[in-house]
Amino acid sequence: MTKKYSKWIWGVPLWTLAIAFLAPFAWMISTALKPDVDAYKIPMQWIPNPFQWDNFSTVLSGATSVLPAFGRSVFVALLRVAGELITATMAGYAFARMSFKGRDKLFLLYLATAIIPAQLLLVPRFIYFQKLGLYDTLWALILPGMFTVLGTFLMRQFFVSQPAEFAEAARMDGANEWRVFTRIYLPLATPVMSALGILAFVWSWNDYETPLVLISNPDRYTLPLSLTNFVDEQGQIAPGLTMAASVISIVPVLIVFVVLQRRFIAAMTHTGIK
């Protein structure tokens, strides 16, 4: 009996802390559901009165709708995830389980580029994309995300841990390299691939810095950029609309997070990238 209660000695302060920690999200939802005149009420009114959905209907319809931006974010994320999964899985597999001239030197080159921060590459990317006509298009966001060094590492680390005997046996039976890869090793890799997929999705979905630099036309804004549409030229934020749009921007990652929580946290904590 005492044991049962002892859980709460730490439980009560931690839950209190957790609730305080969630306050910004509670404020976001509360503000999204009330008229703007109540947003800065003193004292703070947590339960909206009057309660209204108007902010959501405004950001989901007409000229102010964030749905087109939502669609663009989905498009960008899907292509990036698909591209990264395909190219990283193949390259990671070859680095781990195939042998060819210059492999180790090439891998060292990959190692060296992995620590380059993306921000450093923004100036040359900006210039090249202008020359190539990709500036201010979604391809400026999609293409670099399809070929990543980090994804290749993750996949290589996985394939290195898989026994080489599978391949030897299959080759003995006359299977070619592509068959060995797709029939034997690829099915084993689904957990790692889903972890990489989650990472790539969240990374793409939340990216703000790249579109800030490479997209200028508001008709091509992805979702994070479009949240700034509800700030006027004097820098005044429309609280209700901004928060309603913010809630919408969080929903997809939240769904992925809740459904795949275990795998999600493993993916995040094992790689240390955001």
Next chain:
Amino acid sequence: MATATVVAAGTKARTERGSGIRPSGWIGFLFIAPNLLGVIAFTLIPLISVVVLAFTDWNLVSGLGGITFNGLDNFVAIARDPGFWHAIGLTLVYVVVSVPLTVVLGLALGIALNRPLPGRAVLRAIFFLPYIVNVVAIGMTWLMLMNPKAGLVNQVLDAFGLQPGWFASSHWALPALIVMAVWGGVGYCSLIYLSALQDAPQQLYEAADIDGASAWSKFRVITWPSLLPTTIFLLVTLIIGASQGFGLIALITAGGPGDATTTISYYMYQTGFQFYRFGYASAIGLVTFVGVLVLTLLTWRAQRGRALND
């Protein structure tokens, strides 16, 4: 940046050689080609370009033909640029305050979350939540929460007689960013610590219990040393993250008020994408990157020295 993963991979690359993998000639190269071509186009060429650009004087107005090499001029200019040193100073303050605070609080939270708790899985998820939300949604929310006149934060602080001006004040804008960074990062740190704590040597704790060791000495002698690699990993990733990100600052303060939040990454963003001085911006980026790299290597060195002494 997955620096730790990279180092681990490097160690493995050496040990794995000669494990009897059959040479597959050019086929292996074909597997790598799609990724490699993309990496060359979107990472390697830009990387070489940024190094070359750092030795040029070039802006958007002068066009592609207007590139002139100016040797070390950019680097000399950086050394004499008060704006650069101001930004470096701010970045150091931001990093030196926010990173250790995040790591220490993350450790405390990680230890607390390692105990049997009611609804522990939900608690962990709650603290992790800020980490998965986009910076605009978070930034906009905090900007309003920290409204100096009517924001929720100052409504609470009013009880203590405090009314900081937050983003409206040149003294409080950087602390406001630090508060946000700590709030956003502790949950991530606590989860990393949590997975390290679960690998901690249980038999040592049992032995210490038999010897009647106090909770503090158990922490100092067993827990802390076993968490050292994790701590270093977190320090390195957070230092890199805190010194490179400019999104939040571009969104909320645009470096201001005045230049109170013009950190080095924002200074580079400003130089490159507001003044279009590509050569100078590249030089700033390069200098900063080398600085962070040296800092990272020193941190690793320190850890290795420590491990040998133990």
